[in-house]
Amino acid sequence: MRSLFPSFTDELSYDDLIELYDYPAKKAWVRANFVSSLDGAVQGSDHKSASLSSKADKRVLGLLRSLADVVVIGAHTARVEDYRPVKSTDRRTVIRQRLGLSPAPAMAVVSRSLDISASLLEGGHAPTLVITSESSPKNRRLDIARRTPVIVAGETSVDFAEAVDALVQRSFHRILCEGGPTLMHSVVASGRLDELCLTWTPVIASGDALRLTDGAAVEPPYQLRLKQLLEEDSELFACYVRP
Numbered sequence: 001m002r003s004l005f006p007s008f009t010d011e012l013s014y015d016d017l018i019e020l021y022d023y024p025a026k027k028a029w030v031r032a033n034f035v036s037s038l039d040g041a042v043q044g045s046d047h048k049s050a051s052l053s054s055k056a057d058k059r060v061l062g063l064l065r066s067l068a069d070v071v072v073i074g075a076h077t078a079r080v081e082d083y084r085p086v087k088s089t090d091r092r093t094v095i096r097q098r099l100g101l102s103p104a105p106a107m108a109v110v111s112r113s114l115d116i117s118a119s120l121l122e123g124g125h126a127p128t129l130v131i132t133s134e135s136s137p138k139n140r141r142l143d144i145a146r147r148t149p150v151i152v153a154g155e156t157s158v159d160f161a162e163a164v165d166a167l168v169q170r171s172f173h174r175i176l177c178e179g180g181p182t183l184m185h186s187v188v189a190s191g192r193l194d195e196l197c198l199t200w201t202p203v204i205a206s207g208d209a210l211r212l213t214d215g216a217a218v219e220p221p222y223q224l225r226l227k228q229l230l231e232e233d234s235e236l237f238a239c240y241v242r243p
């Protein structure tokens, strides 16, 4: 992988990538990560994202998880992609120890229905949190709360800004949102997105796949500026931050 912007650097090492992708020393930082075709599809023909992803993209995804305190995911993506807690690997442990982080990032599932698999709820090397709204089924919510932390943020749907504040109160400062587009719409609409890491995979997919966000137009459109651009095998790894 090489850097094209802000400076040209050939052959970045894994340590270089850690430095480039590390979170800023700020109290709370919300980063989202997506992979997209050149024409904006974030789902492959199988309605999953893995079919758009490459080895290099998975390397970046793994690194972003290694740098995060919590991975926030929409319940539909968790169901479709059979999300499990993030594992603690040797490489991950070394990176996290060096940065003074816990052994593995926690997962946080955003859901109103609370239809979340037992394997995800059980947690792994770190607990799985549930972020929901007052409108979620009460008995199911109480049942889940006996097993794992539940954050109630918002009435009819999850208020993402409130959810971020609740995560920060629990010392989750390095927040990584892995989508999908419905959740991403709430993230953008909340005004709390600090950074978007976007992999442009060099294919044109056509079809009716979802885009990065799914929801009503955000007015005014959310402004971002390019912070860095990396490349490997014609695939572009862009990071955009708030101006």
Ligand SMILES: NC(=O)c1ccc[n+]([C@@H]2O[C@H](COP(=O)([O-])OP(=O)(O)OC[C@H]3O[C@@H](n4cnc5c(N)ncnc54)[C@H](OP(=O)(O)O)[C@@H]3O)[C@@H](O)[C@H]2O)c1
Binding pocket: 033, 034, 035, 036, 041, 042, 043, 047, 048, 049, 050, 052, 073, 074, 075, 076, 077, 078, 080, 081, 110, 111, 112, 113, 114, 115, 132, 133, 156, 157, 158, 159, 160, 178, 179, 180, 181, 182, 183, 184, 186, 210, 214
């Ligand atoms: N290319 C990529 O990088 C990428 C990344 C992620 C996902 N994807 C793809 O995107 C597709 C799924 O996206 P999606 O938009 O349908 O689903 P999603 O955003 O993953 O999940 C939507 C669900 O999350 C919960 N949710 C989200 N925002 C909420 C809010 N503000 N309040 C309450 N609940 C909220 C609801 O769960 P309940 O239904 O449980 O109430 C909602 O139905 C999949 O095909 C997946 O493969 C692609």
